[in-house]
Amino acid sequence: MFASQDPDPRMAATRIPPHPCASWPDNGQGIRDTLDRVGDKWSILVIGLLAAGPLRFGALYDQIPGVSQRMLTLTLRRLERDGLLTRTSYPEMPPRVEYQLTALGEGMRETAYAFVQWATDHNDEIESSRHRYDTRQR
Amino acid sequence: MFASQDPDPRMAATRIPPHPCASWPDNGQGIRDTLDRVGDKWSILVIGLLAAGPLRFGALYDQIPGVSQRMLTLTLRRLERDGLLTRTSYPEMPPRVEYQLTALGEGMRETAYAFVQWATDHNDEIESSRHRYDTRQR
DNA sequence: CCGTATCCAGGCGGATACTG
DNA sequence: CAGTATCCGCCTGGATACGG
Numbered sequence: 001m002f003a004s005q006d007p008d009p010r011m012a013a014t015r016i017p018p019h020p021c022a023s024w025p026d027n028g029q030g031i032r033d034t035l036d037r038v039g040d041k042w043s044i045l046v047i048g049l050l051a052a053g054p055l056r057f058g059a060l061y062d063q064i065p066g067v068s069q070r071m072l073t074l075t076l077r078r079l080e081r082d083g084l085l086t087r088t089s090y091p092e093m094p095p096r097v098e099y100q101l102t103a104l105g106e107g108m109r110e111t112a113y114a115f116v117q118w119a120t121d122h123n124d125e126i127e128s129s130r131h132r133y134d135t136r137q138r
Numbered sequence: 139m140f141a142s143q144d145p146d147p148r149m150a151a152t153r154i155p156p157h158p159c160a161s162w163p164d165n166g167q168g169i170r171d172t173l174d175r176v177g178d179k180w181s182i183l184v185i186g187l188l189a190a191g192p193l194r195f196g197a198l199y200d201q202i203p204g205v206s207q208r209m210l211t212l213t214l215r216r217l218e219r220d221g222l223l224t225r226t227s228y229p230e231m232p233p234r235v236e237y238q239l240t241a242l243g244e245g246m247r248e249t250a251y252a253f254v255q256w257a258t259d260h261n262d263e264i265e266s267s268r269h270r271y272d273t274r275q276r
Numbered sequence: 277c278c279g280t281a282t283c284c285a286g287g288c289g290g291a292t293a294c295t296g
Numbered sequence: 297c298a299g300t301a302t303c304c305g306c307c308t309g310g311a312t313a314c315g316g
Contacts, residue, residue, distance in 0.1 A: 021201065023189035023247065025258045031182055034257035037264070039177030041289075044169055051161035057298055063159065068290055073299060083267030094297040095296080104263055109161065111256040118249040119172035120163045125242055126175070129221030179309075195278055206310055211279060232277040233316085 037082060038112065042067055042075040047101065047109050050085060054100035084108055175220060176250065180205055180213045185239065185247050188223060192238035222246055 021027045038044050045064050049055060055063075061072055076099060079085045084105035090096040101109065159165045176182050183202050187193060193201075199210055214237060217223045222243035228234040239247065 021183060022187050023251065024183075024186040024254055030258050030261050031186070031254050032179070033261070034254065035177050035182060037257075039173050041170070044173060045159060045162075048162040048169070049160050061298090066290095069299070070291090070301090071289060074289090081268055081271040082264050083271075084264075089298090092297095093296095095299085097298060104260060104267075107256065107260065111253050113161065115249050115253050116162055116169050116172065118245065119175075120168055122242060122245065123168050123171070126220050126222075129242075130219055133219040133221075199278095204310095207279070208281095208311090209309060212309090227278090230277095231316095233279085235278065 037078075038108070040075070042071055043079060044112060044116075046072075046075055046079060046099075047084065047105060047112065050099060050101045050105070051109055054088075054098045057097050057099070060099065079105070175216075176246070178213070180209055181217060182250060182254075184210075184213055184217060184237075185222065185243060185250065188237060188239045188243070189247055192226075192236045195235050195237070198237065217243070 024031055038047070042064065045067075046060060049060060049063055057072070057076075060076075061067065061069065064072065067075075076085070076087065080087050080099075083102055086100050086102055088098045088100065090098070162169055176185070180202065183205075184198060187198060187201055195210070195214075198214075199205065199207065202210065205213075214223070214225065218225050218237075221240055224238050224240055226236045226238065228236075
């Protein structure tokens with residue numbers, strides 16, 4: 001218990017000194033938080049649409065094909081909670097609600113844009129890699 | 139059916155000419171593909187770890203807390219299929235398998251890094267926004 | 277050591293109906 | 297118009313056991 005813990009040579013050979021998550025600033029903790037924030041099905045599309053300026057609920061609903069009212073609402077609530085957009089409700093009849101990117105949200109969009117740009121540029125490479133993988137000899 | 143389709147003035151007022159997904163290069167189609175590719179629970183962590191160099195399955199398994207063998211395998215297969223990493227199996231006993239980032243994978247990692255960096259830098263802002271949202275008066 | 281096979285729970289998200 | 301409420305199918309991913 002005092003001297004020479006684990007002198008087993010096999011352990012020394014198999015166990016590499018565990019270092020934190022290479023190349024990410026925060027050991028991967030905040031990465032997951034961030035991707036969870038915008039990695040869901042609709043958030044990134046909402047953010048992209050709002051880049052041009054504030055939009056009403058219905059406008060977002062119209063321009064995001066396939067989204068349900070429920071999911072659009074949930075998505076907008078989460079983005080509002082994270083401070084990425086603001087929700088402004090005008091007490092009229094019929095009601096009008098406008099969503100607008102905050103400075104934080106705009107920053108997020110710009111950063112995401114670089115990522116999307118990369119994805120677009122290399123989409124062909126990835127597609128062909130997939131095809132090779134799927135049609136390779138077993 | 140022939141002449142003057144939809145002369146209803148209300149339609150003209152409510153329907154904004156639908157334009158594609160603002161600010162994204164490809165109308166949002168490939169964005170979803172891309173996020174689906176690395177927006178899952180483990181991919182980005184694997185990519186981060188492999189930045190330092192090739193790693194064995196067990197090393198990845200050890201350094202990603204909480205991952206199951208099943209999910210690590212699935213994640214690695216998908217990344218291999220997309221051409222982001224290579225899998226090299228050495229026919230020994232016991233078997234040894236090494237995973238290594240491709241040039242494509244390294245490019246993905248670099249792009250993702252900028253995104254992660256932004257997330258890290260603004261994490262406090264987002265956290266405090268969440269807290270404000272959760273504790274606001276109803 | 278490096279997986280695959282099987283089972284199963286939880287939650288994401290769609291469809292629908294209903295309200296202020 | 298802009299949501300909320302409810303139900304429910306499906307898929308992701310965890311646990312476990314087993315195989316090369």
